[in-house]
Amino acid sequence: MHKLSRGHRDKVHQFMAITGTSEKVAHQALKASDWHLEGAFDVFYSQPQIKAFTDSRHLEELYNRYKDPYVDMILADGISLLCNDLQVDPQDIVMLVVSWHMKANTMCEFSKQEFIGGLQALGIDSLERFRERIPYMNSELKDEQKFREIYNFAFGWAKEKGQKSLALDTAIGMWQLLFAEKQWPLVDHWCQFLQARHNKAISRDTWSQLLEFARTVEPTLSNYDAEGAWPYLIDEFVEYLNENGIVQTVQPNNDLNQIR
Numbered sequence: 001m002h003k004l005s006r007g008h009r010d011k012v013h014q015f016m017a018i019t020g021t022s023e024k025v026a027h028q029a030l031k032a033s034d035w036h037l038e039g040a041f042d043v044f045y046s047q048p049q050i051k052a053f054t055d056s057r058h059l060e061e062l063y064n065r066y067k068d069p070y071v072d073m074i075l076a077d078g079i080s081l082l083c084n085d086l087q088v089d090p091q092d093i094v095m096l097v098v099s100w101h102m103k104a105n106t107m108c109e110f111s112k113q114e115f116i117g118g119l120q121a122l123g124i125d126s127l128e129r130f131r132e133r134i135p136y137m138n139s140e141l142k143d144e145q146k147f148r149e150i151y152n153f154a155f156g157w158a159k160e161k162g163q164k165s166l167a168l169d170t171a172i173g174m175w176q177l178l179f180a181e182k183q184w185p186l187v188d189h190w191c192q193f194l195q196a197r198h199n200k201a202i203s204r205d206t207w208s209q210l211l212e213f214a215r216t217v218e219p220t221l222s223n224y225d226a227e228g229a230w231p232y233l234i235d236e237f238v239e240y241l242n243e244n245g246i247v248q249t250v251q252p253n254n255d256l257n258q259i260r
Helices: 006-019 023-032 037-046 048-053 056-066 076-086 094-102 112-122 127-140 144-158 168-182 187-198 204-216 232-243 254-259
Strands: none
Touching: 006 023, 006 037, 006 127, 023 037, 037 127, 056 076, 056 112, 076 127, 094 112, 094 127, 094 144, 127 144, 144 168, 144 204, 168 187, 168 204, 187 232, 204 232
């Protein structure tokens, strides 16, 4: 790496530390992404040949370690053991990102196909590699497009099987988890409003539109358009904020720019 600048050498070392790959592969991925670290991760993990680096026998062993003894799936107990092995809190948002990569249909469940397919896509065939990928998966939450995909994925993942809507308590828990990452100043008021005025399940439309509301409308509501095509629940929330004088006490938060 003697021909590289110090900045490029630092990125190669960071890439190697997170992915566990070789210097040559790190250099190729970074060069392909014009030396943007996040882009290099995308290049690395989207390469079809990455699946060739995973040992199918090891994937089977991992799956069998966490598989339920009575059902051919990984259920809550197995996921709890996985979190313990990864040294990750089961409530950590990174487990939502893991589930997103696995394209899991249901919270606290991984089918064999979901689990093995997700690990193959990430180039993981051991617990050590799994742990090494955790910083990368956390970093994906900072990418606007990926955060939107993870946010929209969470609705279907968290709702009960056979239901079209998301139970209110579950929705509130998911919003608090997701917006802890993006720091939407009105999230607590939104949850309080729902419990006081709505107390019903949340539709997919409301779920998806709330992210757009949080992304585009200032916490002071200074740019809120009453004629906009927001779901009625969001319009009622704005009325609730005005009625209770809440918007006068909430100051714009620069962290909201992270959502934009």
